[in-house]
Amino acid sequence: MLYESSPVAIAIFAAFVLSVVGLSFYLGRKGQSAQGYYAAHGEIPWFVNGIAFAGDYLSAASFLGICGMIAFNGYDGFLYSIGFLAGWIVALFVIAEPIKALGKFTFADALDSRFNSRGIKLAVAISTLVVSIFYLIPQMVGAGDLIVPLLGLPHTAGVILVGVAVTMIVVTAGMVSTTWVQFIKGSLLVFFCGILVAMILNRGLSVGTGAAADLTPQVRTVTPDGRVLVDGRPQTEEHDLRPVGTLASLPARYAGKTATGPLRPLEYLSVLEDSTIVTWSSTKHTDQAGTHTTFTPVERKGSDLLKPGGYFRGLTTGKLADRLDFASLMLALFCGTASLPHILIRYYTVKDAAAARKSTVVGIAAIGAFYVLTLYLGLGAMTSGALDPTSTNMAAPLLAKSFSTTLFAIISAIAFTTVLGTVSGLIMAGSGAVAHDLVENVLRIPMTDHEKVRCGKIAAVVLGIVAMALGILFRSFNVSFLVGWAFNIAASANLPALVMLLFWPRTTKQGIVAAVTVGMLSSLAWILLSADTFEKVYGWSREASIVPFSQPGLVTIPLGFFVLVVVSLLTPPPRAVRRHG
Amino acid sequence: MAGEESRKSSRDDRGTSRIGLTLFWIYVLLYGGFIGLVLFRPDLLSQRPFGGVNLAIAYGMGLIAGAFLLAIVYMIACRTVERGGPPRG
Numbered sequence: 001m002l003y004e005s006s007p008v009a010i011a012i013f014a015a016f017v018l019s020v021v022g023l024s025f026y027l028g029r030k031g032q033s034a035q036g037y038y039a040a041h042g043e044i045p046w047f048v049n050g051i052a053f054a055g056d057y058l059s060a061a062s063f064l065g066i067c068g069m070i071a072f073n074g075y076d077g078f079l080y081s082i083g084f085l086a087g088w089i090v091a092l093f094v095i096a097e098p099i100k101a102l103g104k105f106t107f108a109d110a111l112d113s114r115f116n117s118r119g120i121k122l123a124v125a126i127s128t129l130v131v132s133i134f135y136l137i138p139q140m141v142g143a144g145d146l147i148v149p150l151l152g153l154p155h156t157a158g159v160i161l162v163g164v165a166v167t168m169i170v171v172t173a174g175m176v177s178t179t180w181v182q183f184i185k186g187s188l189l190v191f192f193c194g195i196l197v198a199m200i201l202n203r204g205l206s207v208g209t210g211a212a213a214d215l216t217p218q219v220r221t222v223t224p225d226g227r228v229l230v231d232g233r234p235q236t237e238e239h240d241l242r243p244v245g246t247l248a249s250l251p252a253r254y255a256g257k258t259a260t261g262p263l264r265p266l267e268y269l270s271v272l273e274d275s276t277i278v279t280w281s282s283t284k285h286t287d288q289a290g291t292h293t294t295f296t297p298v299e300r301k302g303s304d305l306l307k308p309g310g311y312f313r314g315l316t317t318g319k320l321a322d323r324l325d326f327a328s329l330m331l332a333l334f335c336g337t338a339s340l341p342h343i344l345i346r347y348y349t350v351k352d353a354a355a356a357r358k359s360t361v362v363g364i365a366a367i368g369a370f371y372v373l374t375l376y377l378g379l380g381a382m383t384s385g386a387l388d389p390t391s392t393n394m395a396a397p398l399l400a401k402s403f404s405t406t407l408f409a410i411i412s413a414i415a416f417t418t419v420l421g422t423v424s425g426l427i428m429a430g431s432g433a434v435a436h437d438l439v440e441n442v443l444r445i446p447m448t449d450h451e452k453v454r455c456g457k458i459a460a461v462v463l464g465i466v467a468m469a470l471g472i473l474f475r476s477f478n479v480s481f482l483v484g485w486a487f488n489i490a491a492s493a494n495l496p497a498l499v500m501l502l503f504w505p506r507t508t509k510q511g512i513v514a515a516v517t518v519g520m521l522s523s524l525a526w527i528l529l530s531a532d533t534f535e536k537v538y539g540w541s542r543e544a545s546i547v548p549f550s551q552p553g554l555v556t557i558p559l560g561f562f563v564l565v566v567v568s569l570l571t572p573p574p575r576a577v578r579r580h581g
Numbered sequence: 582m583a584g585e586e587s588r589k590s591s592r593d594d595r596g597t598s599r600i601g602l603t604l605f606w607i608y609v610l611l612y613g614g615f616i617g618l619v620l621f622r623p624d625l626l627s628q629r630p631f632g633g634v635n636l637a638i639a640y641g642m643g644l645i646a647g648a649f650l651l652a653i654v655y656m657i658a659c660r661t662v663e664r665g666g667p668p669r670g
Contacts, residue, residue, distance in 0.1 A: 075637055081616070082641050087610045089648055093601035093655065097594070270633035307627045307637050308619045315623060330616050353594075357659060361652040368645045375638070421634050 003149035009409035011236060013150055015064035016413035017165055020184070024169040024177035034452040037174035038105040038432050039348040046355040048183050049346060051363020051518065055182025056342055056371055057084075057363070058189055059135075059422035060142025060393075061483035063415055066371075067399070070378020071245065072279065074305030074553060077378055078086060080484075083330050087337025087487075088367065089494075092360040095338040097353035098502050107430070108437040111516075113499055115509040118442050120192045123516040127493040128341040130520060132430040132465065134173065134489055136338070138142035138482035140471020143419040144181030145393040147399075148411045166423040168465035170403050170431065171457045178424045179349055185421040188414050193373045196396075196411065199403055200380035206259035208246025208385050213299055215297040216280060218242060220390065222288040241295070242397070245387035248276040248299050263273035266374070272379055273302040280389050281383070295389040304381075325549035329484055332553030336487030338493035342425035345432060354486055427463045434459035485527055488553045492519035496560030504568075511568030520559035526552030596662040604651045611647055615640050 035041055044052070062084060069077030108124035134359040140159050147158025169177055207213075218241050221229040228235040235241075251274035254260060260271055280295045309315045314322020337343060347356045380386060381399035388394050399414060401408035435455035439445050447455060474482065496519060497512045527533055531542040531549035618626055618640070626637035 015583060078638075078641055079619070082644050085645050085648055086608070086612050089605060092652055093608075095606035097597065097601075267632045269638055275637060303627060303635070308623055312642050315619065326615060328618060334612065354659070354663070357597075357656065363647055363650045368649050372642060372647055375641075476627070574623075 003152060006409070008406055008462060009150055012406070012409040013413045013416065016417055016455060017420070020181050020417060022163055023180060023184075024172040027172070027177040027180060034105070034436075034449045034456075036176060036454045037456060038428075038436065039345075039391045040175040040179055042349060042351050044179050044348050046359040047180065047362055048351050049355070049359035051366055052179045052182040052367035053186075053343070053346060053363030054190065054370065055421045056185030056425045057337070057367055057420075057422075058418060059483065060139045060415070060419050062370070062374065063193075064142045064145065064396060065138065065483065066374045067377045067381060067396035068394070069311055070375060071381035071395035071399075072236075072392050073311035074279075075307055075393075078375050079308065079312070079330070079380065080333065081374050083333025084337065084373050085364070085368055086334045086468065088360065088364045089416045090335060091338040091343065092364065094502070095344070095359045095498065096347060096356045098274050099344055099498075100350070100353045100356040105345070105436045106339045106432040108433065108441070110344070111501060111512055112509075113372065114501070115512075117509040117513070118444075119513040120509055120516075121437045121441045123520075124497075125433040125442065126439070127489075127516050127520045128433035129430055131339075131341055131486055131490040131493065132426045132433075133464070133470065135483065135486035136426050136463075136467040137344070137425045137470045138486075139419045139426070139473050140467050141403070141474050141482065142393055143416060143423075144471055144475055146397065146412055146416050146419070149504040150409070150416070155475050156472050159468050159475075160421060162419050162548055163464050163471070166420055166427060166467075169420065169424045169459055170427045170460040170464075174453070174456065175345075175349055175428055177420075178428050179346075179423060181417070182421040185414070185417045186366060189418055190370050190373075192410060192414055193377060196403075196407070197373050197376040197380070198375055198398060199407075200399075201265060201292060202262045203403075204260035204263045205247055205250065205268070205271055206384055207248065208251060208278065208383075209258075212378065213246055213385070214242055217297070218295045218389065220293045220295070221290045224288075231472070232285050238445070241389055243386050244278070244280045244295070244297070244389045245382050246278050246385045247383045248278050250275050269306070269379075272383070273306050275302045277298070277305060277383060279301055279305070279385075282389065284286040292432065293390070295356065296450050296570060309412045314390045321549045324554060325551050328488075328549060328551035328554035331479070331557060332484065332488040332491045332551060335553065335557055339490040339498065340486075341429040341433070341490075341494075342422075345377040345429050346425075358410035362473035387435075410470060412431065423467065427460050427467070430463045431456040431459035434463075434545060484551065488527065489520060489523045489569065490549060491553055492523035492556035492560050500561065500564050500568075504565075504575055506568055507564065508568040508571045508574055510571040511564040515560045515564035515565040518563045519556055522526065523552040523556040524561055526556060582604045593663050600655060600658045600662070604655050608648065608651055611644060615644060 041563050045290035058510035066077045066080050102113040107128055108121045111124050112120040118299060143162035148155055167395050169181055194298050197523050219231055230239055230241055233239055253273060276299055278297050278299055281298050282295050284293045310324050315326060350359055377396050381395040384399045384402040386398045386402040387399060397408055397412045399409035435452060438454055440447055493516050497515045500507045526547050529545060529547050531545040533538045534552040535542045536547045627635055629635050631639055
């Protein structure tokens with residue numbers, strides 16, 4: 001769909017972004033030492049750090065991706081919410097306090113705390129970079145998607161804008177500004193999503209009217225010379241794809257009515273379950289005239305949309321490989337959170353283990369509240385009559401637009417800040433891995449405190465450029481789907497080593513290096529050889545893929561544990577274990 | 582004096598770690614049960630045992646609320662341990 005930018009939207013958006021960048025410059029004065037740049041001097045209050053966890057974690061995947069997935073496919077998007085939150089249980093009960101005690105600046109510090117091994121630092125630094133880059137892709141894609149309707153600029157411009165803003169945030173003040181940006185973003189996101197949900201409940205549900213109620217199939221064609229046609233005619237603002245997503249009928253108890261009026265939270269779900277909803281399926285085919293995408297309306301019962309199987313179709317086919325694929329994803333989401341480098345380094349910004357624990361509990365409260373809201377946001381978008389059939393990622397902002405342009409501008413600006421916060425955390429983690437782990441500890445290049453900070457800033461600029469390039473390359477993907485990859489790699493590469501280091505004294509440095517390397521390479525290889533990648537990245541047939549299911553975690557996470565145990569048993573035990581017999 | 586503090590800190594760490602692991606396994610059971618239902622008995626998730634919403638939504642919301650509840654329990658238990666109360670490791 002074509003979007004028209006509004007001056008109000010641009011003004012609100014500009015105010016948000018300029019405030020955030022201005023704050024970074026202001027805080028820049030506090031982050032001049034390495035301890036300040038990488039760990040905010042360990043002086044961040046636990047409550048602020050907890051909300052910053054939410055800011056770090058509630059990325060474009062959570063806000064744009066999950067809402068879009070629920071809006072287009074129903075309940076299955078909520079499964080991501082459940083898995084993402086469950087991961088915090090591992091972080092709180094298993095990882096939070098030990099990692100604070102073990103590390104200094106980076107995840108590699110924690111894994112290497114007992115060994116002083118260059119091998120561990122090298123392996124973990126590379127895994128940190130790989131995970132950060134895979135996590136960066138969906139954030140940048142989300143940024144590009146947001147800019148299109150908000151400022152009327154092309155997707156590429158959005159990606160470049162976020163890349164430049166984030167690099168400035170990180171380069172100016174490191175972890176201090178990153179933390180405060182995430183605190184502001186986390187607070188605003190939960191608060192305004194709460195307001196949006198209140199408005200959804202107050203509006204209630206109503207049978208679709210206007211352009212969205214027109215259920216004629218729509219065809220979008222991209223011609224070989226790049227022109228876009230809608231139903232055979234050139235796409236213009238007057239002749240564009242119609243917005244979709246409506247209610248076909250309300251439950252019998254509303255007979256004779258076309259709207260419910262305000263509903264209570266559980267009542268909203270119950271009424272929706274008994275209603276009939278129009279969703280739109282899309283099919284694509286290519287011929288000499290171009291690539292045609294046909295959007296076709298499908299009337300579905302609410303009860304079918306509010307149960308698993310809408311997106312994970314394999315759950316209803318009964319095929320073992322499809323079930324394993326789903327189980328693998330849910331395992332990766334559960335194990336991945338506590339393995340994400342940008343989450344782990346946040347534990348170094350508070351003063352002690354008790355503060356690490358308390359900030360995680362605050363994070364769980366904020367993140368949990370947000371994920372409950374995502375269900376309402378997604379379902380609200382599904383029935384808003386405002387969905388763009390070509391973009392799942394735009395569901396939440398367009399839902400806001402169905403209320404008012406100002407709310408749309410605020411929600412889009414917050415979503416953009418969401419991307420800024422998460423990307424700045426990722427670039428922080430990546431720059432620490434390059435400067436502190438690779439340059440200082442692996443290459444052993446002597447650096448003064450000032451040089452360490454400068455090296456981190458140069459690494460941040462390079463990572464920012466890489467992120468922009470990848471955001472442009474992967475523009476057509478659903479962001480939640482892409483984040484699933486990052487979780488799989490993080491869980492496979494990092495979690496086995498971290499957990500075994502904490503709970504198995506026989507763990508050796510060779511075991512850690514082997515587990516991180518095998519976990520990372522096997523999950524990466526699995527993803528590159530999976531049916532999803534064959535179809536969505538290479539454009540090849542799914543059947544040509546050579547792994548039985550797409551999500552690697554079910555195989556590669558246990559593989560990481562197995563490799564660590566075997567290699568540790570085959571190598572001399574650590575000195576402390578030898579001493580105690 | 583410092584040695585005694587270090588021993589107390591180490592005892593506290595063992596105590597909080599044991600509580601954390603117990604709560605972790607409780608949540609694993611709840612989460613595993615949910616995934617099991619999605620994989621093998623999706624028909625049960627369509628049922629409405631609580632009147633209004635179906636089991637898929639109730640269980641999902643329950644997992645989110647449950648995580649927060651266990652986090653609070655953990656925080657209180659850790660505070661008790663750190664103040665010298667049970668359990669001692």
